[in-house]
Amino acid sequence: MSAKVISLNGLAIGSKDQLKSELAAEGAAGGCSASSCGSKQAPDDMDPATWAKVKDHPCYSEEAHHYFARMHVAVAPACNIQCNYCNRKYDCANESRPGVVSERLTPEQAARKVIAVANKVPQLSVLGIAGPGDAVYDWEKTKQTFRLVTQQIPDIKLCLSSNGLALPDHIDEIAAMNVDHVTLTINMLDPEVGAQIYPWIFYRRERIWGIEASRILHERQMLALDMLVARGILVKVNSVLIPGINDAHLIEVNREVKRRGAFLHNIMPLISAPEHGTHFGLTGQRGPNAAELRAVQEACAGGANLMKHCRQCRADAVGLLGEDRGQDFTLDLLPEEVAYQPEGREVYRDWVSKEREDRRAAAQGAQAQTDGVVAPSALLVAVATQGGGRINQHFGHATEFQVFEVDASGVRFAFHRRCNNYCVGGVGEDDKLDQVIAALDGIDIILCAKIGDCPRESLAEAGITVIVDHAFDYIETGVSAVYRDRMAAVAAKAQTA
Numbered sequence: 001m002s003a004k005v006i007s008l009n010g011l012a013i014g015s016k017d018q019l020k021s022e023l024a025a026e027g028a029a030g031g032c033s034a035s036s037c038g039s040k041q042a043p044d045d046m047d048p049a050t051w052a053k054v055k056d057h058p059c060y061s062e063e064a065h066h067y068f069a070r071m072h073v074a075v076a077p078a079c080n081i082q083c084n085y086c087n088r089k090y091d092c093a094n095e096s097r098p099g100v101v102s103e104r105l106t107p108e109q110a111a112r113k114v115i116a117v118a119n120k121v122p123q124l125s126v127l128g129i130a131g132p133g134d135a136v137y138d139w140e141k142t143k144q145t146f147r148l149v150t151q152q153i154p155d156i157k158l159c160l161s162s163n164g165l166a167l168p169d170h171i172d173e174i175a176a177m178n179v180d181h182v183t184l185t186i187n188m189l190d191p192e193v194g195a196q197i198y199p200w201i202f203y204r205r206e207r208i209w210g211i212e213a214s215r216i217l218h219e220r221q222m223l224a225l226d227m228l229v230a231r232g233i234l235v236k237v238n239s240v241l242i243p244g245i246n247d248a249h250l251i252e253v254n255r256e257v258k259r260r261g262a263f264l265h266n267i268m269p270l271i272s273a274p275e276h277g278t279h280f281g282l283t284g285q286r287g288p289n290a291a292e293l294r295a296v297q298e299a300c301a302g303g304a305n306l307m308k309h310c311r312q313c314r315a316d317a318v319g320l321l322g323e324d325r326g327q328d329f330t331l332d333l334l335p336e337e338v339a340y341q342p343e344g345r346e347v348y349r350d351w352v353s354k355e356r357e358d359r360r361a362a363a364q365g366a367q368a369q370t371d372g373v374v375a376p377s378a379l380l381v382a383v384a385t386q387g388g389g390r391i392n393q394h395f396g397h398a399t400e401f402q403v404f405e406v407d408a409s410g411v412r413f414a415f416h417r418r419c420n421n422y423c424v425g426g427v428g429e430d431d432k433l434d435q436v437i438a439a440l441d442g443i444d445i446i447l448c449a450k451i452g453d454c455p456r457e458s459l460a461e462a463g464i465t466v467i468v469d470h471a472f473d474y475i476e477t478g479v480s481a482v483y484r485d486r487m488a489a490v491a492a493k494a495q496t497a
């Protein structure tokens with residue numbers, strides 16, 4: 001562990017005691033005052049070559065998303081299909097949240113932006129192109145961007161997102177460019193289902209409508225998946241869950257993409273509102289609620305591994321998943337010329353590699369203490385974290401909580417819950433607290449670095465216990481400890497009853 005606290009763009013790294021003293025100083029300077037009222041560790045079943053590909057990719061490894069950042073550059077506006085959940089004026093809904101227009105970039109502008117971000121955000125490990133159209137249909141711009149960036153930053157991972165229709169035409173170039181990760185959005189196997197999602201496709205210079213369009217799209221998507229897998233490229237399949245259209249069908253999709261060798265399946269909730277101007281938004285097609293999403297995910301158990309930590313980020317997102325620093329790097333803020341400075345990323349990687357070993361050992365130690373606990377039920381523990389795999393955020397500053405399920409067999413990431421931060425400028429706002437409590441419905445315990453008396457009491461009234469004793473511990477260590485304490489209390493109560 002490092003001997004002193006280092007701050008890398010807001011992520012304080014150092015020993016727990018050092019971080020605690022930083023917190024005390026910060027609290028004095030304006031943290032929430034008491035008076036104001038989102039795959040696992042290196043899996044044993046993963047071969048070393050695959051682990052080497054995913055260990056620094058925040059989307060392909062749940063563990064990596066605590067440490068590494070991705071950035072998207074919006075260089076690919078053109079698309080060759082129409083999805084009923086997409087309005088072309090907005091970001092591609094396959095890999096982004098519709099609603100905010102991206103700043104479109106030329107490949108040269110994009111390369112300048114990536115280098116500027118790499119110099120300022122040492123966590124950066126992946127460059128993804130996710131639209132705002134289709135990164136493979138708009139191939140020349142995608143290819144040129146990757147070429148310009150890798151000339152300067154050879155170790156950056158390249159990631160693509162596509163609907164798959166054009167992908168077989170570019171498979172050899174994709175493989176030759178060392179693209180290790182490709183996301184295919186596959187919402188159906190059955191063209192009858194597809195016809196309810198896609199009105200048309202543009203294929204071989206022709207616009208094709210209806211079931212025939214979906215039949216071609218399905219065949220091309222399966223071909224794309226097979227070709228990528230055959231070349232050793234890791235494929236994540238994204239599926240948009242559309243209640244009443246493909247919810248039950250996605251279980252078949254999950255089984256089929258597993259059979260064909262997909263690495264991960266990411267089932268994303270449809271985001272639909274009239275103001276997005278999409279067909280679904282305008283016709284009242286709703287997205288699933290959290291319980292419906294979970295039910296489909298649970299029904300997929302035993303099939304392709306599920307990604308559960310997706311944040312449905314924008315086509316120009318920058319930063320750790322769950323944060324978006326895109327507004328810090330808009331074109332007008334970039335220098336005209338920028339040279340890559342590799343030192344920050346190198347120092348950070350060295351630190352991460354030591355920290356990971358330490359965290360893994362701590363998690364194993366915590367689990368060893370938990371072994372033998374008789375568990376009447378699992379607990380859901382929400383963690384306020386700003387990265388690094390630690391419990392290191394004030395309750396009032398959290399704009400999302402990562403929720404872990406824990407029982408006697410271990411600690412697992414379950415899902416995340418978003419909210420508006422309760423505390424602004426050191427003052428908590430009651431109406432925001434009500435929203436945060438609603439967002440945390442069903443949670444048993446919150447672990448955070450600090451909280452005021454007022455929100456703690458309101459949360460207790462809602463049946464949620466807040467614990468700060470594990471501030472700056474690793475998440476697994478803190479979650480395991482509160483689980484053991486809770487189970488010990490349950491056992492003691494049973495004995496006295």
Ligand code: CLF
Nearest residue numbers: 059070095128159310311312313
């Ligand atoms: Fe981007 Fe997608 Fe690559 Fe990740 S996002 S192209 S695989 S680098 Fe990640 Fe964002 Fe979810 Fe996508 S959290 S929307 S899964």
Ligand code: SF4
Nearest residue numbers: 079083086092093133
């Ligand atoms: Fe929109 Fe992406 Fe679908 Fe194309 S593939 S229509 S850009 S959501």
